[in-house]
Amino acid sequence: MISRDPRDGTTHEHLSRNVVLATGHVPYVLESFQKHVGERVFHASEFLPRMTALRENLGRAPRFAIIGAGQTAGEIILYLAGEHPNAQIHSLVRHGGFKMYELGHFSNEAYLPAETDYFYGLESEARERALARARATNYSAVDPDVSTALYQAAYQDRLSGTNRLHMHRRVEVTDLAVAESGVRLTTCEVYTEEAGAIEADAVILCTGYTEPQFPTALEPFAPHLSHDADGLLNVTRGYRAENSDRCTVGIYLDGMTEWRHGIASATSFSQMATKADTVHRDLQATIARQQQGASAAFAV
Ligand SMILES: Cc1cc2nc3c(=O)[nH]c(=O)nc-3n(C[C@H](O)[C@H](O)[C@H](O)COP(=O)(O)OP(=O)(O)OC[C@H]3O[C@@H](n4cnc5c(N)ncnc54)[C@H](O)[C@@H]3O)c2cc1C
Structure with missing residues (x-):
């Protein structure tokens, strides 16, 4: 990853196995x-x-x-x-x-984590309808x-x-x-x-x-990322963009997947902490799987 410091224009290179992208809406x-x-x-x-x-x-x-x-x-x-x-x-x-x-108590349950589970489980056409309904909140x-x-x-x-x-x-x-x-x-x-x-x-x-459907920062990863039937990125419940076996970098999209995780996951502070926790747990589980895979390969 290359970054530029806006204060003095200097550029910096960072190497990482995992990236959490949280560049917001535009x-x-x-x-x-x-x-x-x-x-x-x-x-x-x-x-x-x-x-x-x-x-x-x-x-x-x-x-x-x-x-x-x-x-x-x-x-x-x-x-x-x-x-x-x-x-x-x-x-x-x-x-x-x-x-x-729409500020009723029940309507505002759209911002609870359980509603994200429900929304994530819907088929894409149903998700669109559910999101259109939730927008009034x-x-x-x-x-x-x-x-x-x-x-x-x-x-x-x-x-x-x-x-x-x-x-x-x-x-x-x-x-x-x-x-x-x-x-x-x-x-x-x-x-x-x-x-x-x-x-x-x-x-x-x-x-x-608006929410960028494909964040520009992900361009270099484009050949490795998988898409659903509608051409949208496949993103797990743990906010991880699914990529091919040839790319082992973990890419997490935080606050940029309203279309996939629902209204609470983007333009609201409601789930800031739970999103971070979900990403952290997913990351830990993935690292544990990778370490198990590595030690199994070593044993063989
Ligand atoms: C006027 C307004 C009022 C709001 N009021 C509320 C409220 O009362 N309650 C509530 O729950 N929510 C509110 N929201 C929504 C809330 O602000 C957002 O949900 C929240 O800020 C999203 O956080 P985020 O970190 O995902 O994205 P953002 O806060 O948008 O942060 C994205 C960051 O990424 C940076 N960035 C982008 N591209 C790059 C790049 N290439 N390199 C480096 N950095 C980059 C941006 O500069 C920015 O700092 C409000 C939003 C607005 C616009």
Whole structure:
């Protein structure tokens, strides 16, 4: 494994018989927006540094457009409303408004280790359905505090006649045009298809994160890794990517197998400790098997 120290650019080589890859999910930006990402259009994962860099160019009454309806979008709207009392803030969401997470006690059992065993045992089509159902507990929604705060802020805004918080519901952003003075967003009402336009100084893409189906760091191992009928990596319950006999390196995928281990294994802290324990036990068992194999071969 080769690593680069970002502080001084030096590279280092590491030799290991086992690797645990935990490089996380990657910010998702709609393909048609990717060419616009920069000073005025950016993903929420870059929010603070981009906002700091833009500060000089914002003026006294900046205009912000926030695309998305998840927790990040909600928190950023509230933050901007507090930090920039004169700002015009446009929230653009595709459905009827901010939804709340499914936070019932029983729904949240999706994050217990036993549910991972259940999910792992399902056939792939059933797993997809189960995951789609579980997504309501953690994605594209907000918690009760943020929902209440947003609604109160929008209500106060209307009541006081300030009209600086614009909650655009059932609206899809179809195009962006970036100029030196700002960004023009072209919109389309989801059901009536009425076209619209919004001008903003900054557009914050709160469009979530995606799980890489094949982490780039694994490229050199590609010929040795096995895939299932759907072309996805075969990964054991112990998070070990199955590889051919010609490659004895143990490769563990931690936090990158939501499609295989379920919602608790990726974008949640819930199973950090149990995942580490599972990997550790699997590693111990594998090493013990390898040592037994070696001593048996030696005996022969
Ligand atoms: C805004 C936000 C709020 C959240 N709030 C909660 C919450 O309240 N509760 C909860 O349970 N979960 C929450 N989550 C989810 C939680 O953050 C993730 O589940 C958790 O961080 C996943 O941990 P991880 O270690 O698998 O991946 P990550 O935390 O994504 O860490 C991956 C790391 O790998 C590094 N990396 C990537 N590629 C390389 C490379 N090639 N070389 C070296 N390093 C690399 C990255 O820089 C990063 O440091 C939140 C997520 C977000 C985005």
